[in-house]
Amino acid sequence: MKKNEKKNINYQTMPNAQGFFGEYGGQFLPAQLKKAFDEVTVAYNKFKTDPSFQKEYHDLLKNYVGRPSPLFYAKNLTKKLGGAKIYLKREDLNHTGSHKINHTIGEALLAKKMGKKKLLAETGAGQHGVALATAARLLGLECEIHMGEIDVLKQHPNVLRMQLLGAKVINVKTGGRSLKDAVDSAFAAYLKDYKNTFFGIGSVVGPHPYPMMVRDFQSVVGKEVHQQIMVSEGRLPDYLVACVGGGSNSMGLFHAFLNDDRVNMIGVEPAGRSFKPGDHAATLTLGRPGTLHGMFTYLLQDNQGEPLTVHSIASGLDYPGVGPQHSYFKDKKRVQYVTINDKEALDAFLLLSKIEAIIPALESAHAIAYVIKLAPTLSKNKVIIVNLSGRGDKDVDYVGELLKLG
Numbered sequence: 526m527k528k529n530e531k532k533n534i535n536y537q538t539m540p541n542a543q544g545f546f547g548e549y550g551g552q553f554l555p556a557q558l559k560k561a562f563d564e565v566t567v568a569y570n571k572f573k574t575d576p577s578f579q580k581e582y583h584d585l586l587k588n589y590v591g592r593p594s595p596l597f598y599a600k601n602l603t604k605k606l607g608g609a610k611i612y613l614k615r616e617d618l619n620h621t622g623s624h625k626i627n628h629t630i631g632e633a634l635l636a637k638k639m640g641k642k643k644l645l646a647e648t649g650a651g652q653h654g655v656a657l658a659t660a661a662r663l664l665g666l667e668c669e670i671h672m673g674e675i676d677v678l679k680q681h682p683n684v685l686r687m688q689l690l691g692a693k694v695i696n697v698k699t700g701g702r703s704l705k706d707a708v709d710s711a712f713a714a715y716l717k718d719y720k721n722t723f724f725g726i727g728s729v730v731g732p733h734p735y736p737m738m739v740r741d742f743q744s745v746v747g748k749e750v751h752q753q754i755m756v757s758e759g760r761l762p763d764y765l766v767a768c769v770g771g772g773s774n775s776m777g778l779f780h781a782f783l784n785d786d787r788v789n790m791i792g793v794e795p796a797g798r799s800f801k802p803g804d805h806a807a808t809l810t811l812g813r814p815g816t817l818h819g820m821f822t823y824l825l826q827d828n829q830g831e832p833l834t835v836h837s838i839a840s841g842l843d844y845p846g847v848g849p850q851h852s853y854f855k856d857k858k859r860v861q862y863v864t865i866n867d868k869e870a871l872d873a874f875l876l877l878s879k880i881e882a883i884i885p886a887l888e889s890a891h892a893i894a895y896v897i898k899l900a901p902t903l904s905k906n907k908v909i910i911v912n913l914s915g916r917g918d919k920d921v922d923y924v925g926e927l928l929k930l931g
Contacts, residue, residue, distance in 0.1 A: 534857065534859075535784060536783035536784055536854075536859065537780065537783055537784060539737075539850065539853070540733065540736070540737055540850070543733065544566075544732070544733020544734060544736070544737065545733075545849075546736070546849050546850045546852070546853035547853045547856065547857075548814075548821065548853075549814070549820070549821055549822050549823075549849035549850070549852040549853050550733060550736055550820055550821060550822070550849035550850070550853075551732070551733060551820060551821055551849075552732040552733045552819060552820075553732065553816050553819050553820065553821060554732055554819045557716065557719075558712075558715075558716060558719070558732075558819070559732075561715070561719035561720075561724075562732050562733065562734070562819070564639070565635075565639075565723070565724075565734060565735075565738075566733060566734040568635060568638065568639050569635060569734050569738050570734075572634075572635060572638055573738075573741065578634065578635075578638065581634060582630060582631055582634055582742075585630050585634075585663075586627070586630065586745065589620060589630070589663070590619050590620045590626050590627070590630065591618065591619055591620055592619070592627075592745065592749070593749040593753070594614065594615045594616055594618050594619055594746075594749065595615045595618065596612050596613070596614055596615070596749070596750060596753035596754065596757065596910070597612065597613045597614075597615050598610065598611075598612055598757065599611045599612065599613050599881055601880045601881050602876075602877065602880055602881055603900070605880055606896075606897060606900040606901050607900070607901050607905075608900040608901040608902060608903045608904065608905060608907070609763070609764070609899070609900045609903035609904070609905065609907035609908060609909045610758075610905070610907070610908050610909070611896060611900055611909050611911065612754065612757070612762070612908065612909065612910045612911070613881075613883070613910075613911050613913045614746060614749075614750055614778065614910060614911065614912045614913060615913055616746065616774065616912060616913055616914050616915065617883070617885065617886065617889070617913050617914070617915050617916035617917075618916075620659070621652070621655050621656045621659050622652065622655070622886075622915055622916045622918060622919075623652040623653075623656065623774075623886065623914055623915030623916070624743065624746060624773065624774045624777060624912070624914045624915065625652045625653040625655075625656035625657075625727065625773070625915075626656040626659065626660070627742050627743050627745055627746065627777065628727075628738075628739045628742035628743055628773065629653065629656040629657045629659070629660040629725060630660050630663075630742075631738070631741075631742035632644070632657070632660065632723065632725040632738075632742075633657070633660035633661055633663070633664045633666060633723075633725070634664065635723070636664075636666060636723035636725070637664055637665075637666070639723065641666070641721060641722060641723040642666065642667060642721045642722070643661075643666060643667035643668065643669060643718075643721060643722045643723070644657055644660070644661045644666050644667070644668045644669070644722070644723050644725045645668075645669045645670075645671075645711055645714055645715055645722045645723070645724055645725065646669075646670055646671070646711060646724065646725040646726065646727055647670070647671050647672070647704065647707040647708040647710070647711040647726070647727060648670050648671070648672050648676070648683075648687075648704075648707065648727060649672075649673070649676055649703070649704035649707065649727075649770070649840045649841040649842070649843060649844065650676065650680055650683065650839065650840040650841035650886065650887075650888060650915070650919060651672065651676065651680040651682075651683025651684060651686070651687065651840070651919060652683065652841060652886070652915050652919070653727030653728070653841075654670040654672060654683060654687050654692065654694070654727075655683050655686045655687055655690070657670065657692075657725045657727070658670065658686070658687045658690035658691065658692035659690055660725075661690075661691070661692065662690050662691050666723075667693075668687075668690070668691065668692040668693070669692065669693045669695065669714065670687055670692050670693070670694050670695065671695045671697055671707040671708075671710040671711040671714065672684070672694060672695065672696065672697060672707050673697045673701070673702040673703040673704060673706050673707045674696050674697060674698045674702040675701075675702045675703050675840075676702075676703060676704065676707070676840045677694070677696050679840055679923055680840055680919050680920075680923075681922065682918065682919050682922065683919050695710060695714075697709075697710045700834075701834040701835070703834075703835070703840070703843050704770075704840065704841075704843055704844045705817075705832055705835070705843075705844055705845055705846075708731075708818055708844075709818075711724070712724075712818065712819075726739065727739075727771070727773070728770070728771025728772060728773040728844075728848060729743075729771060729772050729773050729776045729848035729849075729850060729851070730771040730772070730818060730820060730822075730844075730846060730847070730848050730849075731818050731819055731820055732818075732819030732820055733820075736820065736848050736849050736850055739773055739776075740773070740776045740777070740780060740848075740850065743773050743774070743776055743777030743780075744776075744777055744780040744781060745777070746774070746777035746778050746912065747777055747778050747779060747780045747781030747782060748781050750762075750765075750778065750781070750910060751781045751782065754908070754910065758908055760908075761782070761785065761787060761788055762788060762908040762909065762910045763787075763788070763789060763903070763907045763908050763909065764788075764789045764790075764791060764899065764903075764907070764908070764909040764910070765778055765779060765782060765788060765789070765790045765791070765909075765910050765912075766790075766791045766793065766892050766895055766896055766899070766909060766910070766911045766912070767779070767791075767792060767793065767892050767911070767912040767914065768792075768793045768794075768795075768839075768842060768888050768889060768891040768892045768912075768914065769792035769793060769794050769809070769842075769847065769851060769862065770795070770806065770837075770839075770841050770842035770843070770844050770847075770888065771844055771846070771847060771848055772792070772847055772848035772850075772851045773848070774888075774889075774912050774914035774915075775790075775792050775851070775860075775912065776848060776850060776851070777912070778910070778912040779860065783859065789861070790854075790859065790860040790861070791860070791861050791862075791863060791895065791899075792809070792851065792854075792860050792861070792862045792863070793862075793863055793864070793865050793891045793892050793894070793895045794806065794807040794808065794809060794810055794842075794862055794863070794864045794865075794891075795807065795836075795837035795838070795839060795842040795843070795864070795865065795866075795867075795870070795891060796810075796864035796865060796866040796867075797835075797836045797837050797838070797866060797867055798836060798866070798867055799866075802825075802833050802834075803833060803834045803835070803836060804836055805835065805836060805837070805864075805866075806825070806835035806836065806837045806842055806843045806844060806845065807825075807864045808823050808824065808825050808844070808845060808846060808847045809823050809847055809851060809852070809855050809862040810862060810863075810864055811825065812824050812825045812826065812845075812847075813826065814852065815830050816830075817832055817845065817846040818846065820846070820849050821849065822846050822847055822848065822849040822851075822852045823846070823847050823851075823852045823855065824845055824846050824847075825845040825846075826845070832845040832846070833845055837867070838867035838870055838871060838887055839870065839886070839887035839888040839890070839891065839920075840887075841886070841887075841888040841915075842888050842891065863895055865891045865894040865895055869891075869894040869897075870887055870890045870891045870894050871887075871890070871924070871927065872894065872897075873885075873890040873891070873893040873894035873897055874887060874890040874893075874917060874920070874924065876893070876897070877890070877893050878917070883913070883916075884916060884917035884918070884920075884921065885913055885915070885916065885917050886914060886915030886916060886917050886919065886920060887917065887920045887923075887924075888914060888915060889911075889912070889913050889914045889915055889917075890917075892911050892912060892913075892914075893911060893913075896909055896911050
């Protein structure tokens with residue numbers, strides 16, 4: 526793509542009315558489900574510009590979630606690495622411990638406006654599940670969360686949190702027993718009771734309008750960063766860095782900066798144990814376009830188009846697809862996508878814990894790990910902002926087992 530063509534793209538006006546980002550996205554659904562998702566589209570398009578809806582949403586973000594989240598200058602990490610100044614967007618300090626609450630509050634409010642009785646969703650690491658269970662309890666809705674058996678065992682603290690909040694947790698024991706299978710299970714449950722249920726999809730994935738809607742709710746992250754870095758540095762950052770599984774935290778950070786070519790954006794995918802099939806979840810790096818969960822997007826798939834089994838040390842990243850807008854960014858080269866393996870992520874988890882006394886989620890540790898490589902290559906007048914998308918409380922037992930601590 527030519528440079529002037531890249532500048533002529535207005536990324537913030539996407540998707541089109543059918544939910545496409547270029548060729549990616551859309552709705553690839555059976556007729557019965559298409560009707561249900563169209564109902565959500567109509568409702569969201571109505572309420573996203575409704576002043577009373579927006580006021581209620583932003584009041585809850587401020588007074589319940591605790592926004593704005595801080596933009597923290599990681600002085601110790603910057604000094605140790607040398608090179609660029611590193612800032613952390615502290616989404617880990619939100620109520621429930623991650624960025625996920627930004628969109629679950631919005632989804633729950635919309636469900637109430639639509640007269641739905643129950644929120645239904647998938648979860649990987651459990652962060653989205655906890656955030657949705659929280660929003661459901663706050664707003665008086667039932668909640669059902671589908672979670673792969675591997676993740677139920679790996680993220681047990683979050684399972685308990687969901688149950689304490691009154692959610693019904695479905696242990697999915699089919700297929701690879703991870704995030705993709707949890708999504709399959711949640712779709713099947715939704716098909717049985719879509720009239721009373723709102724599907725609270727947990728990332729910028731799935732059929733239209735979810736890649737747009739979740740992005741819009743998450744865009745508060747980048748809007749805050751845009752203001753905060755102008756106060757701290759008097760200018761825009763040189764680099765934005767965030768992990769990418771489905772892609773919600775990265776999309777939230779990137780969205781406010783998309784039309785400014787001065788800002789480089791880097792999405793960090795999980796390279797897992799190796800690049801052998803089944804050992805990683807590097808969808809944009811090694812996948813090819815296909816259809817999954819009602820969207821057309823990049824996908825890790827076999828020769829028959831079936832999704833491959835995937836792996837990451839971080840349960841929230843082990844998904845064989847990715848948000849369709851990320852697929853569009855890859856093709857247009859607006860975002861650079863890189864990989865970090867399990868060991869590098871674990872090392873970054875330990876380094877940030879020891880040097881800044883901040884325990885990151887293993888998902889977020891992938892972004893930190895890439896910054897550990899990037900910062901020393903840049904001059905000291907450059908600025909990097911990392912989205913610290915979640916805290917690592919959920920991971921400490923698992924990391925302890927890996928390191929044979931305690």
